[in-house]
Amino acid sequence: MKSSRLLSILLLLQTRGRMTAAALAEELEVSVRTVYRDVDSLHAAGVPLYGDAGHRGGYRLLAGHRSRLTDLYTREAEALVLAGMPGAAEELGLGPHFADAQLKLRAALPAPLREHVDRLRARFHIDAPGWYDEGTETPFLPQVADAVRTGRALVLRYRRWRTPTDVDRRLEPYGLVLKAGRWYLIAGPGPRTYRVDQILDLTVTDEEVTVPEGFDLARHWRDSQADFHARLHRGEALVRLSPAGAARLTGAAARALAATGTPEPDGWTRATLPVESADHAHDTFLALGTDVEVLAPEELRTRIAATVRTLARRYA
Incomplete structure (x- = not known):
């Protein structure tokens, strides 16, 4: 749909800054000629979109221009509502912020779409853990999440399955994964996977760490899961x-x-x-x-x- 593609161009330029026609075409999986036509349509609609020539050229938006959430389509608003997991946000210590974000999102939607989203929220509820999962205590999850966000090294005591069971570790956090109601920390050196509920004690240090260039959390998790099942x-x-x-x-x-x-x-x-x-x-x-x-x-x-x-x- 052309209107959806035009909005995608605006959001890409808004979040990434200057992008060439070739880069936009690759991202949207269309031809460069199609991007040129879409840019002309945006110009005609009065969007402050500019093109710079030369080796470092590309398209960019006028500084300060922002797209509004009133441009959301129904299915996109539905996806945002269903993707929101208040339980996970609460565990991460972000419960109040999640509620504020949901409130702002609702207020920004046009009235008909807002009513549709309210009906959707009343009809769907996400409960990820299995039936026989009694729930696990993860008292150090907020601190781990904060270390992931700020890029700080962790010094912790961890309980593993083999002897010696309780060990001390210094970890460089790369990311957190929520799987079937259980949180996992992906951290270097390695990287390796650690269950957050098995952390016995933890200190967030002032030491800055950097995620290795090219590391992709989702891809790493998929690969590690495939390797686990292959060995299983x-x-x-x-x-x-x-x-x-x-x-x-x-x-x-x-x-x-x-x-x-x-x-x-x-x-x-x-x-x-x-x-x-x-x-x-x-x-x-x-x-x-x-x-x-x-x-x-x-x-x-x-x-x-x-x-x-x-x-x-x-x-x-």
Whole structure:
């Protein structure tokens, strides 16, 4: 939509300053000729937009010009409302600021769009943590968030899963990630990932730190998650599943079933499923009861058979 693209040009110039036609075209995924036509349209509409020639040239807005939120489209206003998570803002120590920002956003919208946003807010509620998550205390989260914002090094005591469990660390914070209701700190050296709720004590130092050039928090998190899942499922198990058992699979197991599943004459499905470890596979397949039969590896099949015999004797 041209009107949306024109607004995008204004916002890009407003936030980034001078930009060339080529840079705008790349950002908007259009041709340079289209950018030229859009700039002419903005000129005709009276927008104080100027073009400078030469190697350091480009388009820029007259100093002080700002686009107003009355230019928001309905879907854009909806996205802003649904993206706002007051719970996360409260945990970060930004609750009052979040409320003020929401109030200002609402006041800046035209009346019809404001009424639509109010109805939307009354119909949607975001509750990210899982059902069985009792919530975790993260008393040092505001200080960690402040260190991330100001670029200050942290000295902390941290509890990890392996011995020695309690260790002292000096960290250079790169960013915070909220995943399934739990906060994670991405910090150097490394970078590595730390659960904020496992911080036992913390001091924000006056030492300035700089995030490495080119570091992208979202990309790093995606890559680390992919690496985690790749290392998580190191083994495989050949199984037969009843229709009920197949329906109970989720995540990586469900995807593997869809990719490797072969129907058998009795209505069951033979498939190769990823497993984390012998202990985890043993417990997972036992939980499926009579809706699964493990065919291989033989060690896992033998172990499950031994457990079943023990259960049979206990309940005989």
